[in-house]
Amino acid sequence: MENLFAPIFFKLIERYGYEFHIIQFTSANKERIKQRNEVLASRGIHYLGIPTFQKSALVGMLKAKFLDSFRVKKYAERHGIEVIMPRAVNAYFIVKALCQNQKYRLVWDADGFPLEERVDFAGLSKESWRYKYYKRMEHQAYYQAVSMICRTQKAKEIIAQNGRVGFDKDKVFVINNGTFVPNESHPSVIKPKQLTLVYAGSLGPQYMLGEMLETFQIIKKTFPNALFKILTFQNEQARDYIQQHYPDLLSSVEVKSVPAAKVKEELAKAHIGISFRKPSFSMRGVAPIKVVEYLSAGLPVIYNPGIGDLDELLGTQEFSLSLDPMKAKDPEGLGLWIKKLLDQDRRDQVVKFAEEHFSLERSASKYHQALQYGEG
Template sequence: MQAPQPLRCAGRRLGRRMDRVSAERMETPGRRILYLSYDGMSDQLGQSQVLPYLAGLTGRGHRISLISFEKSSRSDAEIDAARRACDAAGVDWHPLPYHKRPPILSSLYDLLVMRRQAERLQRQSRFDWVHCRSYLPALVGLAMKRRHGLRFLFDMRGFWADERVDGGLWDLKNPLFRAVFRYFKRKESELLREADHIVSLTEQARRIMLERPDRAVDGPPISVIPCCVDFNHFRPVAGSRRETARNSLGIAAGQRVAAYLGSIGTWYMLDEMLDFFRVQLERDPGALLLMITRDDPAPILAAAEARGVPRDAVTIGGATRDEVPLFTSAADYGLFFIRPTFSKAASCPTKLGEFLALEIPVVTNGGVGDVAEIVEDSGAGVLVKRFDEPGYRDALDRLERLELHKDQARQRARIWFDLDSGVERYDAIYREAATDWNSSTSRGACEASE
């Protein structure tokens, strides 16, 4: 199979443009960036999927002001840790309080506060780019582009409005949610049309966007930058670290361990994962399901009992970002199933890259972003073909036969998930002149790679 090139806008042409950017970096100053995120920097998502990128970009000379929303449940220690990380990276951080209730109105209020803060910072700094992480911040970013002429980077992260429907959060039978959905679909068209550059997490979503009937021939370029992983943070599992992890968790040396990493949320198929693990228990009664999550253990344990998985076969506990690689090292394989819906074509599960960086094979499902292609290309896992007992037995059989070439799998995973490569792509986007991005050559590069 030919090696994929997911971290790209358009393959070779963007690669040549990046070489030019690297050569000119010492001669040209970094850009002034206003980065807008509705996710908090005290959240694990912010710590793994925002701050490492920003640290890399400030290291390349860019001056970044960051606005994010922090939850009231976060402790002073967590906020202080995020503050120290931003200070160490040279990021000018402006945290705002997140509001959850009442639904919709609370989000509108947060966006109003974000817009006011963005305007204050614009008066002070006169930014070159407004970089917006997902749809809600992008509404503010588009307004800033229209008013101040900033270049607008729409880092979309997924088909957000469709996710709300597919996830059951917006019931389209309800007139209010139907109206909100239609509003955001109209806004989605505006964001995709008026952005100076679009970043997608997956090739699947990129192809969908390129085929949209409302996309202009000279539409903005679309780069694919998955949820990247710091391969220096997630190092290969060594024997001593695996032993340390198992000892700290009370896991016997020969015990078979399947690990789940992260919150369950709306999309992860807990019942099906428990059914899979019950089949694993039939083969190995001493097996353990290790769930590294900050979620409340009670609903998970209740679901386990309902699916015939004994409570003592499940271990649940949270971990800091620094602890995640250590605890995950106790696993023999990673396990996660995601509901394969239309909106998930744009999703890239962070845990996939983290497992592969640790050289831990995975059991997962296709129909989600580029997951199937990545698993097949890396040779570091198996895909469940059916969500039933025969399908689970088949997957376990293939997992037992899997010949995992760990070094090769990790290197293949780097092609998709390497953090340094992701930072380079964002750096290239920031440094491109607006006229360059609007040239027919740049547009053709992205579209010609189809």
């Protein structure tokens, strides 16, 4: 929220005069909701955090549909909302009735393929009533939306195929999570003498923590003093996993949480960013935010193939390495690539690439096109 949507929405407010209201269904506690409200308010963005019911998914769904949806309806009426932009099918489920009111324009944010992600990583069956019900609802949103946002070119192609005959593929806009500001002052930090890798983000099954640690273990054969920094809010989960599966790495891995405003500074202290995602159908639709953050901080990147548009974007760049964690590693080749990076500072090259492909200005311009599509 703070590192991706807030900068983009603020740029849209600043450049095009939009007013943004964010309603988030969240499991965060009251203090976290209050902090988020204050951060967003400082950027001119209105925020309402609605607590979710955690004890029962069914009860939570019914609460959202029949109680919270009424609250959202009243909020939209009270604040003169013109465009409703639900992110993914769960949000559309809550505001569907509101979207059918012609006084609102629906802009559908198809943020990856979250329904397919549950099939790939959470055991949801495609034969289940839940999957079929939400899939049908997803297709309704495709046609009802005046425009759509997705994160990769591959996602746009899949959406167009799913839309079938009569679907307007021109209303689908690819926006790749870019928030880089070229002339923004960057933190002045001193990198540690020993090689330091960094990972920033969540630790769910699709993020391949074990494979990242295994890769780090191989790197340490060439760089014995290397460090691995993990920036996550799931500190205990990360430490427990390392203790159980890679106890010999405990002294070389630092696990910590940092505020959103400090992430870039922490990244700048490292030499290389690492981002693995488990390849699957759903991963064709994702543009990993962490990769954009690494590049924006001037970091070379190790990533795995088959994720979104990364192969096409990074495949020929000297500062990036595509590494399949499911195949046998080449320790010598990996070590040589890292030594070459360390021998020559590539920060300016990486930052220039980030400016060309992931600028905040470009993202805001694309959002503006999506929000204005069909208005002449």
